Amino acid sequence: MLNKNVIDEINTKVSEILQNSPAKDIEKNIRVLLSGAFSRLDLVTRDEFDIQQEVLQRTREKLILLEARVAELEARFNQSTSTSTERNVTSDQIQTEG
Numbered sequence: 001m002l003n004k005n006v007i008d009e010i011n012t013k014v015s016e017i018l019q020n021s022p023a024k025d026i027e028k029n030i031r032v033l034l035s036g037a038f039s040r041l042d043l044v045t046r047d048e049f050d051i052q053q054e055v056l057q058r059t060r061e062k063l064i065l066l067e068a069r070v071a072e073l074e075a076r077f078n079q080s081t082s083t084s085t086e087r088n089v090t091s092d093q094i095q096t097e098g
Helices: 004-020 022-040 046-097
Strands: none
Touching: 004 022
16 A cells, blocks of 8 residues: 555645646636626626525515405495495486486
8 A cells, every 4th residue: 555645745746736737727717717707797696696586575475465455445446436326326316206
């Protein structure tokens, strides 16, 4: 078996070679390039997305409740309007008959 020190030394040398190689420079350049491209895209983090999704869900729930309330109020209004109209018609009939 290889000595642990030999393995550590090989690992250190390989790391040094890779850090000084053109591949490392290319990797750094690609990271900078991608970072710049992503910043121009106005991307959001997952946390920001999740927060906005929760806000949207609460807004939808409120909208559903408000739509139901408006429908209820419209029904009441229509009912009172039709009742009022019926009263006026009945009153007019009584006056013309009398």
